[in-house]
Amino acid sequence: MRTLISPSLPPFFFSLHLPTKPSLFSTALRASRYPPLTSPAAAALNNTNSHHRSSVSQRRELHTAASKPFSAPPPPGEIHVVVGPMFSGKTTTxxxxxxxxxxxxxxxxxxxxxxxxxxxxxSIVTHDGEKFPCWALPDLSSFKERFGLDAYRNRLDVIGIDEAQFFGDLVEFCREAADVEGKTVIVAGLDGDYLRRSFGSVLDLVPIADTVTKLASRCEVCGKRASFTLRKTEERETELIGGAEVYMPVCRSHYVSGQGVLETARAVLDASSSQRDATQRGLEATSSLSPLF
Known part of the structure:
Protein backbone atom coordinates (compact mmCIF):
# COMPACT_ATOMS: atom_id res chain seq x y z
CA MET A 1 0.00 0.00 0.00
CA ARG A 2 1.21 3.48 -0.84
CA THR A 3 1.97 5.52 2.24
CA LEU A 4 0.39 8.93 2.76
CA ILE A 5 3.36 10.24 4.69
CA SER A 6 6.22 11.76 2.82
CA PRO A 7 9.19 9.41 3.00
CA SER A 8 11.50 12.32 3.76
CA LEU A 9 9.74 13.13 7.05
CA PRO A 10 9.74 11.12 10.24
CA PRO A 11 6.65 8.97 10.75
CA PHE A 12 5.38 10.96 13.77
CA PHE A 13 6.12 14.47 12.49
CA PHE A 14 2.52 15.68 12.59
CA SER A 15 1.92 14.43 16.08
CA LEU A 16 4.67 16.71 17.36
CA HIS A 17 2.65 19.81 16.33
CA LEU A 18 -0.65 18.83 17.92
CA PRO A 19 -1.80 20.94 20.92
CA THR A 20 -0.65 19.49 24.17
CA LYS A 21 -2.01 19.89 27.70
CA PRO A 22 -0.21 22.77 29.49
CA SER A 23 1.96 21.83 32.39
CA LEU A 24 1.34 22.94 35.96
CA PHE A 25 4.46 25.11 35.86
CA SER A 26 3.37 27.04 32.76
CA THR A 27 -0.10 27.58 34.21
CA ALA A 28 1.30 28.97 37.47
CA LEU A 29 3.73 31.19 35.58
CA ARG A 30 0.93 32.64 33.42
CA ALA A 31 -1.27 33.25 36.49
CA SER A 32 1.51 35.13 38.26
CA ARG A 33 2.13 37.36 35.26
CA TYR A 34 -1.54 38.03 34.41
CA PRO A 35 -3.69 37.86 37.55
CA PRO A 36 -7.39 37.20 36.98
CA LEU A 37 -9.87 40.06 37.27
CA THR A 38 -11.18 38.64 40.52
CA SER A 39 -7.81 38.73 42.25
CA PRO A 40 -7.06 41.32 44.99
CA ALA A 41 -4.57 43.06 42.73
CA ALA A 42 -7.16 43.49 39.97
CA ALA A 43 -9.77 44.67 42.46
CA ALA A 44 -7.37 47.28 43.81
CA LEU A 45 -6.59 48.40 40.28
CA ASN A 46 -10.29 48.66 39.45
CA ASN A 47 -10.96 50.62 42.65
CA THR A 48 -8.16 53.04 41.81
CA ASN A 49 -9.51 53.60 38.31
CA SER A 50 -13.06 53.98 39.64
CA HIS A 51 -11.93 56.53 42.24
CA HIS A 52 -10.07 58.45 39.56
CA ARG A 53 -13.12 58.49 37.29
CA SER A 54 -15.32 59.58 40.23
CA SER A 55 -12.91 62.41 41.11
CA VAL A 56 -12.88 63.61 37.52
CA SER A 57 -16.68 63.47 37.38
CA GLN A 58 -17.00 65.42 40.63
CA ARG A 59 -14.58 68.09 39.41
CA ARG A 60 -16.60 68.43 36.22
CA GLU A 61 -19.85 68.79 38.19
CA LEU A 62 -18.30 71.42 40.46
CA HIS A 63 -16.99 73.31 37.46
CA THR A 64 -20.42 73.17 35.80
CA ALA A 65 -22.15 74.36 38.99
CA ALA A 66 -19.64 77.17 39.44
CA SER A 67 -20.19 78.35 35.89
CA LYS A 68 -23.94 78.76 36.52
CA PRO A 69 -25.23 82.06 37.97
CA PHE A 70 -25.77 81.76 41.74
CA SER A 71 -28.90 83.33 43.25
CA ALA A 72 -28.89 83.46 47.03
CA PRO A 73 -32.27 83.07 48.76
CA PRO A 74 -33.72 86.31 50.13
CA PRO A 75 -33.11 87.04 53.81
CA PRO A 76 -36.07 86.31 56.09
CA GLY A 77 -38.69 89.02 56.33
CA GLU A 78 -40.79 90.21 59.25
CA ILE A 79 -44.36 89.98 60.54
CA HIS A 80 -45.90 92.83 62.52
CA VAL A 81 -49.40 92.51 63.97
CA VAL A 82 -51.65 95.40 64.99
CA VAL A 83 -54.86 94.52 66.86
CA GLY A 84 -57.51 96.29 68.87
CA PRO A 85 -61.25 96.98 69.09
CA MET A 86 -63.28 99.02 66.66
CA PHE A 87 -62.25 102.68 66.32
CA SER A 88 -58.83 102.11 67.90
CA GLY A 89 -56.82 103.34 64.90
CA LYS A 90 -55.71 100.00 63.41
CA THR A 91 -56.04 101.12 59.79
CA THR A 92 -54.45 104.47 60.63
CA THR A 93 -51.46 102.69 62.20
CA SER A 123 -58.84 101.69 48.90
CA ILE A 124 -58.30 101.28 52.59
CA VAL A 125 -59.98 104.18 54.35
CA THR A 126 -59.53 105.28 57.93
CA HIS A 127 -62.43 106.55 60.01
CA ASP A 128 -60.87 110.00 59.57
CA GLY A 129 -61.13 109.74 55.78
CA GLU A 130 -57.50 108.98 54.85
CA LYS A 131 -57.17 106.71 51.81
CA PHE A 132 -54.58 104.46 50.21
CA PRO A 133 -55.03 102.26 47.09
CA CYS A 134 -55.32 98.55 47.79
CA TRP A 135 -56.18 95.16 46.37
CA ALA A 136 -59.64 94.03 47.52
CA LEU A 137 -59.52 90.23 47.45
CA PRO A 138 -61.62 87.31 48.72
CA ASP A 139 -58.48 85.48 49.88
CA LEU A 140 -54.75 86.08 50.16
CA SER A 141 -53.69 83.10 48.05
CA SER A 142 -54.85 84.88 44.88
CA PHE A 143 -52.69 87.95 45.49
CA LYS A 144 -49.49 86.70 43.84
CA GLU A 145 -51.22 85.89 40.58
CA ARG A 146 -53.20 89.12 40.57
CA PHE A 147 -50.12 91.18 41.36
CA GLY A 148 -47.92 89.23 38.93
CA LEU A 149 -45.48 86.50 39.95
CA ASP A 150 -42.39 88.27 38.61
CA ALA A 151 -43.43 91.59 40.14
CA TYR A 152 -44.19 89.87 43.43
CA ARG A 153 -40.76 88.21 43.60
CA ASN A 154 -38.63 91.10 42.39
CA ARG A 155 -40.52 94.36 42.86
CA LEU A 156 -42.31 94.09 46.20
CA ASP A 157 -40.83 94.48 49.68
CA VAL A 158 -43.69 95.26 52.07
CA ILE A 159 -47.25 93.90 52.20
CA GLY A 160 -49.97 95.51 54.30
CA ILE A 161 -53.12 93.55 55.19
CA ASP A 162 -56.17 95.37 56.55
CA GLU A 163 -59.28 93.75 58.06
CA ALA A 164 -57.18 90.62 58.44
CA GLN A 165 -59.82 88.77 60.48
CA PHE A 166 -61.74 88.05 57.27
CA PHE A 167 -58.93 86.02 55.62
CA GLY A 168 -59.01 82.29 56.30
CA ASP A 169 -55.54 81.72 54.81
CA LEU A 170 -53.90 84.52 56.80
CA VAL A 171 -51.35 82.47 58.74
CA GLU A 172 -50.15 80.42 55.77
CA PHE A 173 -49.74 83.49 53.58
CA CYS A 174 -47.84 85.52 56.18
CA ARG A 175 -45.55 82.65 57.16
CA GLU A 176 -44.52 81.95 53.56
CA ALA A 177 -44.16 85.63 52.70
CA ALA A 178 -41.85 86.31 55.66
CA ASP A 179 -39.98 83.02 56.10
CA VAL A 180 -39.48 82.00 52.47
CA GLU A 181 -39.91 85.09 50.32
CA GLY A 182 -38.31 87.71 52.56
CA LYS A 183 -41.27 90.10 52.68
CA THR A 184 -42.21 92.41 55.51
CA VAL A 185 -45.88 91.86 56.35
CA ILE A 186 -47.88 94.35 58.43
CA VAL A 187 -51.24 92.98 59.57
CA ALA A 188 -54.11 94.98 61.06
CA GLY A 189 -57.32 93.44 62.33
CA LEU A 190 -59.71 92.78 65.17
CA ASP A 191 -58.43 90.40 67.82
CA GLY A 192 -61.93 89.70 69.18
CA ASP A 193 -65.53 89.87 68.04
CA TYR A 194 -68.41 91.60 69.81
CA LEU A 195 -68.64 88.67 72.25
CA ARG A 196 -64.90 88.93 73.04
CA ARG A 197 -64.13 85.68 71.26
CA SER A 198 -61.12 85.22 69.02
CA PHE A 199 -61.99 86.61 65.60
CA GLY A 200 -60.63 84.77 62.57
CA SER A 201 -56.99 83.68 62.73
CA VAL A 202 -55.38 87.01 63.65
CA LEU A 203 -54.30 85.78 67.08
CA ASP A 204 -52.74 82.69 65.49
CA LEU A 205 -50.09 85.03 64.07
CA VAL A 206 -48.82 85.97 67.53
CA PRO A 207 -46.39 83.00 67.89
CA ILE A 208 -44.71 83.78 64.55
CA ALA A 209 -44.87 87.59 64.72
CA ASP A 210 -41.87 89.85 65.30
CA THR A 211 -44.00 92.48 67.05
CA VAL A 212 -47.58 92.65 68.32
CA THR A 213 -49.23 96.00 69.03
CA LYS A 214 -52.46 96.12 71.02
CA LEU A 215 -54.29 99.40 70.48
CA ALA A 216 -57.13 100.83 72.54
CA SER A 217 -59.91 103.29 71.90
CA ARG A 218 -61.90 105.57 74.18
CA CYS A 219 -65.05 104.34 75.87
CA GLU A 220 -68.07 106.11 74.43
CA VAL A 221 -69.83 105.95 77.80
CA CYS A 222 -67.23 107.17 80.29
CA GLY A 223 -64.22 108.19 78.20
CA LYS A 224 -61.84 105.69 79.79
CA ARG A 225 -59.56 103.32 77.91
CA ALA A 226 -61.68 101.04 75.73
CA SER A 227 -60.42 97.58 74.81
CA PHE A 228 -63.67 95.96 73.69
CA THR A 229 -66.29 96.34 70.98
CA LEU A 230 -69.98 96.43 71.86
CA ARG A 231 -72.57 95.74 69.20
CA LYS A 232 -75.60 97.99 69.49
CA THR A 233 -77.94 96.14 67.16
CA GLU A 234 -79.90 92.91 67.42
CA GLU A 235 -77.94 90.94 64.81
CA ARG A 236 -76.03 87.98 66.20
CA GLU A 237 -73.88 86.73 63.34
CA THR A 238 -70.14 87.05 63.88
CA GLU A 239 -69.37 88.83 60.62
CA LEU A 240 -71.45 91.97 60.39
CA ILE A 241 -69.86 94.84 58.49
CA GLY A 242 -70.68 98.20 59.99
CA GLY A 243 -69.45 101.41 61.54
CA ALA A 244 -70.56 103.65 64.37
CA GLU A 245 -74.19 102.83 63.66
CA VAL A 246 -73.53 99.21 64.67
CA TYR A 247 -70.53 99.20 67.03
CA MET A 248 -69.10 101.25 69.86
CA PRO A 249 -65.82 100.95 71.80
CA VAL A 250 -66.28 100.49 75.54
CA CYS A 251 -64.25 99.82 78.67
CA ARG A 252 -64.56 96.58 80.60
CA SER A 253 -67.11 97.93 83.05
CA HIS A 254 -69.47 99.24 80.41
CA TYR A 255 -68.95 96.20 78.21
CA VAL A 256 -70.16 93.92 81.01
CA SER A 257 -73.07 96.14 81.98
CA GLY A 258 -73.89 97.06 78.41
CA GLN A 259 -73.77 93.47 77.25
CA GLY A 260 -76.14 92.56 80.06
CA VAL A 261 -78.53 95.33 79.09
CA LEU A 262 -78.36 94.30 75.44
CA GLU A 263 -78.99 90.65 76.26
CA THR A 264 -81.99 91.63 78.37
CA ALA A 265 -83.27 93.89 75.61
CA ARG A 266 -82.80 91.13 73.04
CA ALA A 267 -84.67 88.67 75.27
CA VAL A 268 -87.55 91.12 75.66
CA LEU A 269 -87.59 91.78 71.93
CA ASP A 270 -87.52 88.06 71.17
CA ALA A 271 -90.41 87.46 73.58
CA SER A 272 -92.39 90.31 72.06
CA SER A 273 -91.69 89.02 68.58
CA SER A 274 -92.79 85.51 69.53
CA GLN A 275 -95.97 86.87 71.11
CA ARG A 276 -96.72 88.92 68.01
CA ASP A 277 -96.16 85.90 65.80
CA ALA A 278 -98.48 83.77 67.95
CA THR A 279 -101.16 86.46 67.90
CA GLN A 280 -100.84 86.79 64.14
CA ARG A 281 -101.15 83.05 63.65
CA GLY A 282 -104.24 83.02 65.87
CA LEU A 283 -105.86 85.79 63.87
CA GLU A 284 -105.08 84.02 60.62
CA ALA A 285 -106.55 80.78 61.95
CA THR A 286 -109.72 82.58 63.10
CA SER A 287 -110.21 84.36 59.80
CA SER A 288 -109.89 81.09 57.91
CA LEU A 289 -112.90 79.53 59.72
CA SER A 290 -116.19 79.48 57.81
CA PRO A 291 -119.05 81.39 59.49
CA LEU A 292 -121.82 79.26 60.98
CA PHE A 293 -125.46 80.05 60.15
Missing amino acids: LLRRILSERESGRRVAVIKSDKDDRYCAE
Missing part, protein backbone atom coordinates in the same frame (compact mmCIF):
# COMPACT_ATOMS: atom_id res chain seq x y z
CA LEU A 94 -51.17 100.35 59.21
CA LEU A 95 -51.32 103.26 56.77
CA ARG A 96 -48.72 105.22 58.73
CA ARG A 97 -46.30 102.28 58.65
CA ILE A 98 -46.90 101.65 54.95
CA LEU A 99 -46.19 105.29 54.10
CA SER A 100 -43.05 105.22 56.24
CA GLU A 101 -41.80 102.13 54.40
CA ARG A 102 -42.49 103.73 51.04
CA GLU A 103 -40.70 106.93 52.01
CA SER A 104 -37.64 104.85 52.92
CA GLY A 105 -37.51 103.52 49.36
CA ARG A 106 -39.21 100.18 49.83
CA ARG A 107 -41.90 98.99 47.43
CA VAL A 108 -45.28 98.43 49.06
CA ALA A 109 -48.71 96.95 48.37
CA VAL A 110 -51.84 96.80 50.54
CA ILE A 111 -54.55 94.14 50.61
CA LYS A 112 -57.95 94.20 52.25
CA SER A 113 -60.92 91.85 52.28
CA ASP A 114 -63.47 92.47 49.56
CA LYS A 115 -66.12 92.06 52.27
CA ASP A 116 -65.28 95.52 53.57
CA ASP A 117 -67.05 97.93 51.24
CA ARG A 118 -68.01 100.55 53.81
CA TYR A 119 -66.13 103.49 52.30
CA CYS A 120 -64.36 102.52 49.07
CA ALA A 121 -63.96 99.21 47.28
CA GLU A 122 -60.43 99.87 45.97
